[in-house]
Amino acid sequence: MDSRQLDDQGKDPAVAAVLSHGARVLPAVTVDTYNEELRDSEGFVGDRASGRAFRAILDDWRERLVKTLGEDPFGDTPTDEISKSKLDKALAGDETVAAGLVHTAVEEFAHELATVVRRFLRLEDWRGTERIVVGGGLSSSHIGQLSMGRAQIILAGEGTTVELRPISNHPDEAGLIGAVQLAPSWMLAGHDAIAAVDIGGTNIRAGIVELKMRKGDVSKAAVWKSQHWRHRDDEPDREEAIQRLAEMVTSLMERAADAKLKVAPFVGIGCPGLIDEHGSILNGGQNLPGNWEEEGFRLDATLAGRLPRIDGHQPTVLIHNDAVVQGLSEVPNMEDVGRWGVLTIGTGLGNARFTNRPSE
Numbered sequence: 001m002d003s004r005q006l007d008d009q010g011k012d013p014a015v016a017a018v019l020s021h022g023a024r025v026l027p028a029v030t031v032d033t034y035n036e037e038l039r040d041s042e043g044f045v046g047d048r049a050s051g052r053a054f055r056a057i058l059d060d061w062r063e064r065l066v067k068t069l070g071e072d073p074f075g076d077t078p079t080d081e082i083s084k085s086k087l088d089k090a091l092a093g094d095e096t097v098a099a100g101l102v103h104t105a106v107e108e109f110a111h112e113l114a115t116v117v118r119r120f121l122r123l124e125d126w127r128g129t130e131r132i133v134v135g136g137g138l139s140s141s142h143i144g145q146l147s148m149g150r151a152q153i154i155l156a157g158e159g160t161t162v163e164l165r166p167i168s169n170h171p172d173e174a175g176l177i178g179a180v181q182l183a184p185s186w187m188l189a190g191h192d193a194i195a196a197v198d199i200g201g202t203n204i205r206a207g208i209v210e211l212k213m214r215k216g217d218v219s220k221a222a223v224w225k226s227q228h229w230r231h232r233d234d235e236p237d238r239e240e241a242i243q244r245l246a247e248m249v250t251s252l253m254e255r256a257a258d259a260k261l262k263v264a265p266f267v268g269i270g271c272p273g274l275i276d277e278h279g280s281i282l283n284g285g286q287n288l289p290g291n292w293e294e295e296g297f298r299l300d301a302t303l304a305g306r307l308p309r310i311d312g313h314q315p316t317v318l319i320h321n322d323a324v325v326q327g328l329s330e331v332p333n334m335e336d337v338g339r340w341g342v343l344t345i346g347t348g349l350g351n352a353r354f355t356n357r358p359s360e
Contacts, residue, residue: 019183021300021319022275027184027357028331032339033125034321034352035274035284038116046349049109049116051138054147054345055079057112058087058105065101073098084141091143106143110150116349117155120341121162126353130337135167135174135326136344144345169329171344172198173223176207178328179268182318185216191264193224193256195249195315198322199271201287201347202232204241206248208256208263219332225255231289238290242299246306253308265313270325271299272350279319287347323350 024031038045047053059079066072073095074082090098091106120126138144145166152164167174175198180188188194188211198205207226211218227248231241249267256263273284273293279300285292292299300317307315327342334340334356344350 019316019318020277021279022277022321023182025357026181026328028181029328029354029356031324032353032355033123034324036120036123036125036351037284038119038123045116045119046351048112049343049345050349051136051346052348053112054105054109054138054143057108058082058102061101061105061108065097069097071097073101084138084143088142091146102143106147107150110147111154113147113151114154117151117162117164117343118158118160120343120351120353121160126341128339129162129341129353131163131165131334131340133165133167133327133330133340133342134345135171135323135342136346136350137171138345139166140171167326167330167342168333171326172205172228173207173226174329175200175270175322175326176205176209176223176226177221178325178331179270180209180211180218180221181328181331182268182320182325183266185213185218188213188218188264188266189216190262192261194264195253195267197245197249197267197269198325199245199269199288200322201272202230204229204231204245204248206245206252208252208261210261224261225252227252236289238288238292238297241289242302243306246303249303250306250308253310263310265310265315267303267307267315267317268325269299269303269317269319270322271319272322272348275319275321279317284321321350321352324352326350327352327354 062072062079087102091102093099117132121129134148148164148166155162169177176196179196180194191211193208193210196207196209205226205228208224209221210224212220229244253263271281272287274282276282279298281292283293300319304315304317323342323344326344339355341353
């Protein structure tokens with residue numbers, strides 16, 4: 001960075017003044033709404049189109065098969081332990097019962113997804129949505145993409161013209177790449193990369209994202225290196241989780257330095273829930289390890305103090321909702337529409353709606 005005076009924590013006040021956790025106005029888009037928690041008589045509407053919901057549908061049909069046919073093509077394997085790749089293989093395989101079972105689950109899930117999309121489009125802040133990108137872990141599989149296609153056909157048959165398309169980057173990387181859209185490009189100028197983190201209810205991913213910036217354009221940004229931790233298997237408390245996260249980011253920063261990449265003193269984080277301007281998680285963090293919604297807890301300050309300084313600067317840690325960040329990875333692909341949204345099918349169903357801002 002330049003020679004501007006820093007505060008007593010090694011931060012640039014000019015940088016801090018234009019950054020805000022959970023910001024609604026970002027360099028390329030306005031975040032019209034996110035983390036909507038729609039309810040009906042059965043609970044949260046979004047829960048009907050989550051990864052858990054698909055597994056529940058599949059489990060229900062497996063039980064019906066055993067009762068009526070006395071067989072289950074997946075044997076004694078618990079539904080939660082059947083990988084998406086195995087389901088994809090069964091869907092395309094020669095065993096008709098296995099293929100039919102998966103196809104039936106996909107069809108039922110597609111109807112649930114269509115119902116959820118329909119409900120979102122009724123919201124004031126979602127009206128006029130032209131395209132919805134579907135991300136999250138299920139979107140990278142054939143069963144997820146088939147569910148998406150069927151849902152769009154169901155909606156089209158009702159006269160709803162919204163386009164559903166899978167997220168362009170792999171969901172594991174989209175939640176990191178989107179972080180480059182959290183800060184204005186002038187702030188990242190002169191650097192090769194940033195550190196990014198995607199915190200989910202099952203996994204935590206950290207990565208170094210190469211900016212590949214040309215004249216302020218970061219549309220070619222891509223993940224250089226990343227690390228993944230399935231924290232749900234280890235059941236850590238909050239302190240252990242943050243320490244492990246800090247170690248992951250530090251290790252990646254060191255590898256980037258060894259590779260002569262100039263990393264900006266900026267860490268973009270996607271995290272479940274509603275994020276206020278102070279970096280507190282107001283709600284939606286119930287699947288994270290420990291209590292991340294505790295009053296007074298600030299992830300940005302807690303993490304920043306455990307990271308190494310970069311050229312004398314303490315890294316600025318900026319937090320936004322994980323669905324927002326994953327959606328931001330699609331900014332370069334949304335120039336042909338004005339209003340668009342994202343749904344992320346993971347442990348739960350993340351959501352955000354955007355309106356493109358005029359190019360400067």
